[in-house]
Amino acid sequence: xxxxxxxxxxxxxxxxxxxxxxxxxxxxxxxxxxxxxxxxxxxxxxxxxxxxxxxxxxxxxxxxxxxxxxxxxxxxxxxxxxxxxxxxxxxxxxxxxxxxxxxxxxxxxxxxxxxxxxxxxxxxxxxxxxxxxxxxxxxxxxxxxxxxxxxxxxxxxxxxxxxxxxxxxxxxxxxxxxxxxxxxxxxxxxxxxxxxxxxxxxxxxxxxxxxxxxxxxxxxxxxxxxxxxxxxxxxxxxxxxxxxxxxxxxxxxxxxxxxxxxxxxxxxxxxxxxxxxxxxxxxxxxxxxxxxxxxxxxxxxxxxxxxxxxxxxxxxxxxxxxxxxxxxxxxxxxxxxxxxxxxxxxxxxxxxxxxxxxxxxxxxxxxxxxxxxxxxxxxxxxxxxxxxxxxxxxxxxxxxxxxxxxxxxxxxxxxxxxxxxxxxxxxxxxxxxxxxxxxxxxxxxxxxxxxxxxxxxxxxxxxxxxxxxxxxxxxxxxxxxxxxxxxxxxxxxxxxxxxxxxxxxxxxx
Numbered sequence: 001x002x003x004x005x006x007x008x009x010x011x012x013x014x015x016x017x018x019x020x021x022x023x024x025x026x027x028x029x030x031x032x033x034x035x036x037x038x039x040x041x042x043x044x045x046x047x048x049x050x051x052x053x054x055x056x057x058x059x060x061x062x063x064x065x066x067x068x069x070x071x072x073x074x075x076x077x078x079x080x081x082x083x084x085x086x087x088x089x090x091x092x093x094x095x096x097x098x099x100x101x102x103x104x105x106x107x108x109x110x111x112x113x114x115x116x117x118x119x120x121x122x123x124x125x126x127x128x129x130x131x132x133x134x135x136x137x138x139x140x141x142x143x144x145x146x147x148x149x150x151x152x153x154x155x156x157x158x159x160x161x162x163x164x165x166x167x168x169x170x171x172x173x174x175x176x177x178x179x180x181x182x183x184x185x186x187x188x189x190x191x192x193x194x195x196x197x198x199x200x201x202x203x204x205x206x207x208x209x210x211x212x213x214x215x216x217x218x219x220x221x222x223x224x225x226x227x228x229x230x231x232x233x234x235x236x237x238x239x240x241x242x243x244x245x246x247x248x249x250x251x252x253x254x255x256x257x258x259x260x261x262x263x264x265x266x267x268x269x270x271x272x273x274x275x276x277x278x279x280x281x282x283x284x285x286x287x288x289x290x291x292x293x294x295x296x297x298x299x300x301x302x303x304x305x306x307x308x309x310x311x312x313x314x315x316x317x318x319x320x321x322x323x324x325x326x327x328x329x330x331x332x333x334x335x336x337x338x339x340x341x342x343x344x345x346x347x348x349x350x351x352x353x354x355x356x357x358x359x360x361x362x363x364x365x366x367x368x369x370x371x372x373x374x375x376x377x378x379x380x381x382x383x384x385x386x387x388x389x390x391x392x393x394x395x396x397x398x399x400x401x402x403x404x405x406x407x408x409x410x411x412x413x414x415x416x417x418x419x420x421x422x423x424x425x426x427x428x429x430x431x432x433x434x435x436x437x438x439x440x441x442x443x444x445x446x447x448x449x450x451x452x453x454x455x456x457x458x459x460x461x462x463x464x465x466x467x468x469x470x471x472x473x474x475x476x477x478x479x480x481x482x483x484x485x486x487x488x489x490x491x492x493x494x495x496x497x498x499x500x501x502x503x504x505x506x507x508x509x
Contacts, residue, residue: 166248192309217402221287289402367478
């Protein structure tokens, strides 16, 4: 699979950013094709102006493009590669800056085509100064990039030739996923309370294997995978140099035949295709959503993000603690919901689409309930206009989607994020729905706690004395929550109410 050719490299040489970026490009090639790096230093960006060698490398095993031992590198993007090479060779031969030329390889790299580069090498070797001398021009770099497709896709994106063929560079995904109109998310947002899962992933990824990571959504799992390596300074560049996201089985097959070990991240679930890659020495990390198949070994299941870590991560983006705590509560620490609330994405979730939203409306009106209470179930049945059994079956289909609006724990049901559910679905509420909310609220909240029929010292044992409530505490909290959200969203969404939303809620109270 080829995304970069020598023409692309020669055109890139004419751009101003080439001189600053080519050391980074070669450094990624080295990391993608060597497993024996002892030390590597290739300054890029503004650091190229600091002087000294453009690159210093030591590897213990020789590869096609990397000599064993110490190699010292110089880069030149000028239109006269020979002139630049002559200058660098003379300067470094006279002053090798603490290195022994007889024990080091001199390597000159140019993104230009240098047709007589081999003749230059032959001539300079006659001096007998260096252990070895090499020249890598655009044709050599093209060949090197072919065996490091992850780096080829990265450079294609960098020069504006976005790679096609069902792939996405992992750093490109991270940039898109983490960048919002108002803030930029950091890796901490995904890692709080997940240190064990992070360490397990990094350890498993050291050997060719198939690893699956399951979160609420596939996108969150993928972002978590990248965060695990990006947050580790000693792992980050190696990961981005070797990893690539693959969207189709056909592209996966093409990449899996490469000999240099890659980290392949498929956004599809075809185990038959994936198995082949590990036999070629690659590591496959599969991001899964809550709705994915359970037929995966080596599965890492992500726990809910720890609250204080979530809040601290938002504060690091520049958000105040007040807002961070609010978003922690309103998103239920669900990254998909958080990104929607922060306007990273503006598309409706599948459950809020017109053809699906009626399944959610009764749950939206009540907010939460406990099906161990018959009166809770009766209220739901009235609102749904169907038996409780039939309605609960409809709702169950939405439990395991990657962006589920509902959670069921034991006998209790609740909206994942009431704020998010109302923001996306409440515009579909009709006047009749609000009448049902009104009647349900009156019926539920008018119940007098039978425990108060007992003396104060006995009230904590009301169940023992048979003084049980007709409605659960969950459904009472749920309708109060719905009244609050009616007041919040009423004027904005212009609910079908006879008076202003806050006045309507006052009427209920």
